[in-house]
Amino acid sequence: MRYECVKAKSLLSKREMLAEDWFHINRSLNAYRGCEHGCVYCDGMSEYYHVDNFTSHIRIKENAPEILRKELRKLGFSSQQELETETLWSFLPEDDATRLTMNTPRRIVIGVCGGVSDGYQPAEKEHKITRQILETLLDFRLPAMILTKSDLVLRDIDLLKDLNEVAFANVVFTITLHDDNKRKIIEPRASSTPDRFAALKELRKAGIFGGVMATPIVPWIGTTYENMEGLAREARAAGAEFILFGGMTLKPGRQKDHFLSVIRRHFPEKADKIRSIYADDNRYGNPMWKRQPINTMLLGHEICKKVGIRDRSVRHKLPSEHEANYQVLGILLDIVFYQRYMLGRPWSMCKPFHDLSIKLEKGVEDLKVLLEEGRLREGLSINDELASIVRQIIERGTCQYMENLLSNLSEYEIENQALVISDEESGD
Numbered sequence: 001m002r003y004e005c006v007k008a009k010s011l012l013s014k015r016e017m018l019a020e021d022w023f024h025i026n027r028s029l030n031a032y033r034g035c036e037h038g039c040v041y042c043d044g045m046s047e048y049y050h051v052d053n054f055t056s057h058i059r060i061k062e063n064a065p066e067i068l069r070k071e072l073r074k075l076g077f078s079s080q081q082e083l084e085t086e087t088l089w090s091f092l093p094e095d096d097a098t099r100l101t102m103n104t105p106r107r108i109v110i111g112v113c114g115g116v117s118d119g120y121q122p123a124e125k126e127h128k129i130t131r132q133i134l135e136t137l138l139d140f141r142l143p144a145m146i147l148t149k150s151d152l153v154l155r156d157i158d159l160l161k162d163l164n165e166v167a168f169a170n171v172v173f174t175i176t177l178h179d180d181n182k183r184k185i186i187e188p189r190a191s192s193t194p195d196r197f198a199a200l201k202e203l204r205k206a207g208i209f210g211g212v213m214a215t216p217i218v219p220w221i222g223t224t225y226e227n228m229e230g231l232a233r234e235a236r237a238a239g240a241e242f243i244l245f246g247g248m249t250l251k252p253g254r255q256k257d258h259f260l261s262v263i264r265r266h267f268p269e270k271a272d273k274i275r276s277i278y279a280d281d282n283r284y285g286n287p288m289w290k291r292q293p294i295n296t297m298l299l300g301h302e303i304c305k306k307v308g309i310r311d312r313s314v315r316h317k318l319p320s321e322h323e324a325n326y327q328v329l330g331i332l333l334d335i336v337f338y339q340r341y342m343l344g345r346p347w348s349m350c351k352p353f354h355d356l357s358i359k360l361e362k363g364v365e366d367l368k369v370l371l372e373e374g375r376l377r378e379g380l381s382i383n384d385e386l387a388s389i390v391r392q393i394i395e396r397g398t399c400q401y402m403e404n405l406l407s408n409l410s411e412y413e414i415e416n417q418a419l420v421i422s423d424e425e426s427g428d
């Protein structure tokens, strides 16, 4: 393994979608380039990211906390120290103080790691870059979402608890294989499956938000009912807020070549079946849907219903966000997600919900006040149908549209029952 300290020029990347329905973050950063965990399906290996020797040459961005501090200031945020100075506003005439408060930028949620590297990979033990990033976020009182496969995150439980008090901290573990022997082949240098669940349990006990990203589920290896149900049950037992199942992409080139060579060596009987799913070599590495053993998300939805755990990541409330706005936005994002990823509905059906989500994410008046004053439609510039959906969510926490969607999903699942495979059928 080769480690190299480097100076980063920039750190924060803006997410493509402002109202993001997978992780609910709007900025992300990577403290490292490359990742020692060496998961065989890792997207980071692809030529697309221009990182050679992704799993054996780790670049440590030693100035990341400093760059983050600069970038947050540029976005208009102030550190705690600076905010304390700003209490001087209280001596100003009321109008001036209000003007300054209104200029405070809207909070952002930063994905601290797990994009194309794991912030808690082995190098973090010594270099503590992710820890310093969390210290910086605590100083700026900005929420963080961490996606990891390592129980090293427990080292920072003190910071996470503090951050949770002033903003929020959300730690999501990627866990894709219930059987740790298979995990050793597929995710060789990450923490074991039991250790990840144990770490999640400890964080949840400490009051920190958290769940499980059961993605990517490797076709024919992880797609058995036993594996997925086992993960859902463990997640529930660990106190996870959710478990989100998803399929696997495999970009042609380095990523696909490496993955298939490992599969040929360890699961020779499955190699052809898996290869055929990605035979068209499309540039995004998307699977050919009809060749997949199951619809992972749909089966995940059914299993979650049975086990009694949410099948979607949770969007947590931002400090100072109006309760009604938070509630409506959460349901709108769920509608977009179910329509898009589970029912495969055209974007034109998702777009009105997505557009309204963006509006709410940017910040609008208190929806409860708009409703009470009869200004929902005009205030949000939406049609009667959408206004009725918003009203229903504010009044009863859900809406008929969502209920219909869930019953459509149940019907869809019944039609797809034949696609569920067991360990035995998958050749184990």
Ligand code: SF4
Pocket: 035, 036, 037, 038, 039, 041, 042, 043, 044, 114, 115, 116, 117, 118, 149, 190
């Ligand atoms: S932990 Fe994530 S970034 Fe690291 S090798 Fe595995 S998939 Fe890639």
